Amino acid sequence: MRTFDLLAVILVLVDAVLLLRFRLAGSLQRFILVAVVLLLVAHLVAEGARWQMAPAYLAALLLCIAGTGIAPQGNVSRIALISGIVLLGIASIAFSIVLPVFQLPDPTGKYAVGTTTLELTDPSRVEDAGSQAGTKRRVVVQLWYPANPSGKPVARYMKLAETFALTSYRSVVPTNSRIDAPIATDGAPFPLLLFGGGWRGRRTESTFLTEDLASHGYVVAAIDHPYNAHRVAFSDGAVVDSTITAAIGGSFDIAPPAFIQAWDKELAKWIADERFVLDTLLAMNDDSKSRWFHQMNPNEIGAVGHSFGGSAAVGICSEDPRVRAAVNMDGYLFSALDERSTGQKLMVILEGARVYRSDNPLDKALGTYDFAKLDESLRKFGGYVLFVDGANHEDFSDQPLMSPFRRISQAGTLPAAQTHAIVRAYVQAFFDEALLGQHSALLEGHSHPYVAATFERWTSDDPPPMSMTFPITPPGASDLNSKK
Template sequence: MKTLELAFIALAILVALSLFVLPITRPYVRHLGGVCLLILAICQIVVEGYRWQMIPSYILGATILLLMTAKPTFTSSRSKVFFILFLVLWVPVSIILPIAVPVFTLPYPTGPYDTAKTMYHLTDSNRDERVTLDESDKRELMVSIWYPTTEQKQQAGRYIDMTSTVQKSIAEHLEVPSFLLEYINHIRTHSVKDSTVAESQEKFPIIILSHGLPGNSMMYTSIAENLASHGFVVAAIDHTYYSNLTIFPDDNVTFSKAILPEPFKLEKWDDIISSVWVKDQQYIVDFVHSLDNDPSFAGKLDFNSIGVLGHSFGGAASYQTLLADERIRAAVNMDGTFFGKIQDIPTSTKPYLYMKVKEREKVGDQVSIEEELTSLGLTVQQFNELTTSLHNRQQIYTNYGAYEATFTGLKHMSFNDFYLYSPILSIADKVNVREDHNMINWLLVQFFNKTLYNNDTTIFDNGENPYTRITIIHPNTN
């Protein structure tokens, strides 16, 4: 909740209580409180902006002002009971709603650079789009690039750029009234738009970032901003038709509409990774090389230091791209399953970090487990075969010699901004959002500092780990 929002609700409650506590012979005190309440409401709307979550609070304030104008005496017990009942029922709603659906604040980047963001609409003319029915369609992608800057003169950009047309499209897709999405325009990042790239004695390494399935690049803003603040250029892909939200410059919005295989058909999941997602990542590598002809980035990118980072399905793609593309120097898989066509033990020894959530023991009787599997479209036999196959694949990367970081107390969705969207989410899943983000961001910077900046003072060199909830296994020591 924002500062003026909190102040307005607190003052409204105090003024309401004054109607009971302060003597009728001192009405000027009440009137002063009412005037302050009205002024604060105007200031809150002008400075912080209107959002629908505050409507109950505005109704609370308006009701109080109306009662003050009517000069209530509350001489009868009935009037007192009615007003007390109104406060008991309405005040919690006024407080809880703006907290439950907040204009949240992203974690502040920890690096020495300010950050900026720019976006590109790309078309790969060499690849057909396999999701749409139009045979002439080529693969189109949106890529958001976060990078270091030293100019922060303008206001930081929005978390998501929504024109009224985009807002309407999203609302129709979600089947909700459009006004419910208006508050998102108040959410700000820490990055300015299209600023100049920072000057540096060294060229900046590049990191390709892929979201999960479903997911979108916006959900990884906090990770991208933090890496950019430490001197990395982060190119985050929206994998069109697999992303649950891709916004193109003409306000055309696409959602996730790719037909996905059944859970146990690994060969089809492997094909999506290797034939679509890996090729998307490789195409973005091609694109960032072309930025050397862009005056904004010319001479500032280190094309010999390219890493790839992905979460979940994007994490699976990052491992495959590391093995398939000689231009990739290092990769991170954030809690992703090992899908992809390359499943032989590789001869490459390029650095790889697998970040995973510590698994909980499954508790439940055989009947409840079978019911859960049925809801996923799996039989027990299919599930056992799938588990065995994925375990064998995991052993391949273990033999490969990867770093493995196990996080205690995290969830699969802790690796993006999901739990910032509402405290209800973090309370329900019992996660510590801010600390979790700090741990994840810290380890990512440590890994990419080592592998792309050749820094030899990281945890992977000296073993100094400030977080007890991270356990790291080094290559060939597990």
């Protein structure tokens, strides 16, 4: 629990116990009630209302009733009322422990971080998932960027309109970014990175990474893809929920090529969204009237994404020569590698146990096929593969921060702080080298400080590296992916 709400709940509980035991009255009771009210007001102003604290709000109201003599005075009624207050206070503590107002890790770079949100409409494309014929495709884009220190408001993790009842508390979670902070005056033009979240995900889902990259001098543009993204809220009041199905393409046991063909239709839409966003940002970069005039380097562009967003990152890098490098964080590749050519840098980051230990039918259908295509591309064009042992799929997002209970957070056995530190270090090192030409010893593959990381550096026409410490071929599958 956060500072003000924890103090308020503790004071409610203490006052309830004192009322039960000593039947406080007069100035002392009024003092305690005023303190409770002031703490709750401070909580609402500084931290924002959220449903986890609703029982505490009710408990404070009942406490006021109990302390003013309005409540029934019989012993049984009094004990029942005060017991209810105590239970409500305990409920708020429990809810706040299970689903806390989580804290994002501090960025590690030299820059402060600014953020701004854009709504963009593509006049060249018609929305094929909307209910109104002829509606143009529009997306929401959030930028994180190097900023000068400022007193601008701290950005919240999500807007209230983007949440559901259970996740509404995320609209009060503070980030490390400030809304519309002035762009940093030194270091421009900055390299530009496109970010994509997961299937039915959201643009803020890996803020642990996007903020950190911005603090190291990158402009990061994260995209919400309407009708796939979990929920997209536009400034005109329109709210678009996901209409896409999880099992697109039918049964998971169909032949991988047919299965992939079905998913490729959505992948093509995501890549088109990213191209449109890139076109728009570069136009802003060339517009002398824009605050982004000459703030981004059109020759230093990369893409990164989690899960399906990782597939899109590889896809746009393969298809658009302006995008020079891509990082896929634990996403299948589908046909994203088909157009890859010389000069397009690639890093793939995977959970250590995703394919070869999994009984998931999707893994069985795609595992060997996907890794065979990846190995073929790595042998031909080179690249990097990073395995994070003890991580789960959601560890490459902010999800592990959202609860200390793994059943809810879907975290792996490796602590989230360690996974995020590994991902931050390797992603930054990769883009520093691929876009900026800055050599990184971390990418040599000889040694590194992370026990849970297994790293491979592939060079074209070289035999596969021998750095693997465990097999990645699914049990029973043909050894198309042998590293021997």
